[in-house]
Amino acid sequence: MGRRSSRDEQGSAADGLLAQAVQQVVAAQPDGLDLALDVGASLLAASAERWPQVSRALLGHAEQAVGRCWAAGWRPADLVRVVRRELGAAHLALAVDLIAAEGRRHAAAALDRRWHEQLRELAVEVWWADDAEFLSEFGGRQRLDRFAVATAALELLRAWALLPPVAPVGPAPGRSAVASNVRVAGEPRMLGRIRALLAKAESTEFPEEAEALSAKAQQLMAQHSIDDALLSVGAPSKDSPAALRIGIDNPYESPKAMLLDAVAAANRCRVVWAKEFGFCTIIGFDGDLDAVELLYTSLLVQATATMSRAGSRRHRDGAPRTKAFRQSFLISYAARIRERLSEAVEQATADAAAGRHLREDGTAEQVVPDERLLPVLAAREQAVDDTVGRMFPKLVSQRVRVSDGEGWMAGRAAADRAALHGGAGEIRR
Template identity: 80%
Template sequence: MAKGSGSAKAGGSARAGGAEDIDGLLERAVHEAVAARPETLDWVLDGGASLLAASAERWPAVSRALLGYAERAVGRCWTAGWRPADLVRVVRRELGAAHLALAVDLIAAEGRRHPAAALDRRWHEQLRELAVEVWWESDEQYLGAFAERHRQDRFALATTALELLRCWALLPPVNPVGPVPGGSAPRAGAPVAGEPRMLGRIRALLAKAESTEYPEEAEALSEKAQQLMAQHSIDEALLAAGAPAPDAPAALRIGIDSPYEGPKAMLLDAVAAANRCKVVWAKEFGFCTIVGFDADLDAVELLYTSLLVQATAAMSREGGRKHRDGAPRTKAFRQSFLIAYAARIRERLTAATEQATSDAAAGRRLREDGTVERVADAERLLPVLKAREEAVEDAVGRMFPKLVSQRVRVSDGEGWAAGRAAADRAALNGRSGAIGR
């Protein structure tokens, strides 16, 4: 009953018609939605949305108030450690596709406060991948234009907005994985706009590898890209070790979507381990945090994406067939398939990493043109890599002082065998990037 009287009071205030009244009405509607119990949430949302959408004349003021409120709400999420891709991922998991367009727009509205130089490279990449842009002409016209674009009436759109703001307001703080926009300048050595030239070279190789119809050519291109990525990581390690201000581990988050979250997290862990990174899985939020040095984080993100696509395609092909006894293959088969795939990929990437490191320690360096040169300071490599591994371990310990391990279960022998076979066939490359070493 207390929530009902609060809504009535908010409605009476709104009828006065002032801009401050609309701001207060929106704030109270969000507050009541956040505080609502599950059994009364629908009723509270309906009441708040009805008041916000009651008048076409007030709708421009509601539009302006929403974007102003969103700037503060999204900014609080950044301060709490969340990033653009995280907020969109949470909306997709908790609310569904109908809320995604509004989420992206509210992130765009908040982004108007920050110059491009205040954002690190990975933040820019997330904004680009999400297609974040301020497309509306004025804040007062935004909701009307959005409703027309997505064919929603005022009540439905007001409900969507309240559900979205409630979802974000309930998010707890998480460990930050980079600088907060407007909080401070990116630290020395942090990712900046643009990417290393070597990654551009690797992207070109891998794009060619995936476009060719000849497996032998694709394998050769992928192998060359793999060697270049390994050398890039080693070069970065040696360069950073000699810098006046030594580099430090960074972090990024990668989404882990259902189904089969456990095996997917295992695959990510396999890729990360081969690239001298550590993975911490937050199952309740649908993401993993990867801790490592920037060059290695790039490799993890790009290779994992490629291998997951390959694994999913292979699993779909094998899962659509029947068991030897004619029975259809089940979820247990697919789960076991992906676990085996991840385990075999771990073996392959670990072997590749050991070979690349051994070659570099012996003083052999691969140039971009494919020739090999001698490295004068090769004796420094192993101590440098050891120090970086220890730095990553220390960073994980500081960020996540309480960790537990989780086991996954293999319950289908055919799925295990098929998964290992598919991993043996997998190309260690990706559509958009790097490879393991």
């Protein structure tokens, strides 16, 4: 047997060096972390000649590290969110690149629709031509020297290695999206129309117009959910509850989670908040999950803009408005949105039960009432509750406190003007 080439030996040495550095950093206690990072980064970055082999080793190690996260239930947006909350801008860019490097192992057909959407939103791409030059080119892009790049890589790999398993919200790469009954096609045409209505609601300067546009969007969403429910009759194996995660960022996490819970409840979904990781898991039927994501995002945009304008003014006594005002504003906003959405959904369900059907263009038509509707909707809600029980067998509730009366009143008034979507009460965690 011939001797191994010098390049193979250098690559093997770099692999071992990286594995040792990562192991020591991951195992380090908080009071010894800085030393472990300095020692590991110094070893990795010491030699310019060895840097290309370290680059290859890092991308190879990332395939395993990221793959373990997928197997533990995490998704691309989740890993990036963890980095955004705990580390810096360079770490964020490196996280996206390591996800791209791992993604080379998977065919497009092995990824579900929402996975593809997350990769697109994160702008995940393999922009480098040679794995051996990746770290050098990355350092040039970020204006970092070898030591800083190595430190960022070790900090990032530590953050991911310490993540615990979470309840999966879809198939991991490698499982067929079709085999797992996950839709891979584009969104329904009605959702495109809803998206356009909400974009107009967010951009208009006239509250009455925003309300009218949002109300129409909520009507279409309710009808879309009802149509999906009736189409599912007779094909239960192809239509079962699914899940997705939505990020809940500081500040004012609790009111934002309440708003999301209100939107989800109106669309027959359930919310479980993982505060320590900065996300909520939404459980519901696939089309309803799309509606929740669209409506929550739009309402949060509207609420934030209105709160910023209200918060720039002063209290009646002349004192500047505080964090308590903004917290109370958002709690009240979520509570009132819940009320409005409940009313809208009840009306849409009653109309559908009476045979009044809303077309995709927003006009109504009279059809023969379908007696299956209410039992089907009840069965779907029970299926969602059962799925929540299986995914999260141990849940607790958390209440939030209102401490600013002016903020409460301002938030309620803003919700009355908002483009519809849901609230107040308890958040399951």
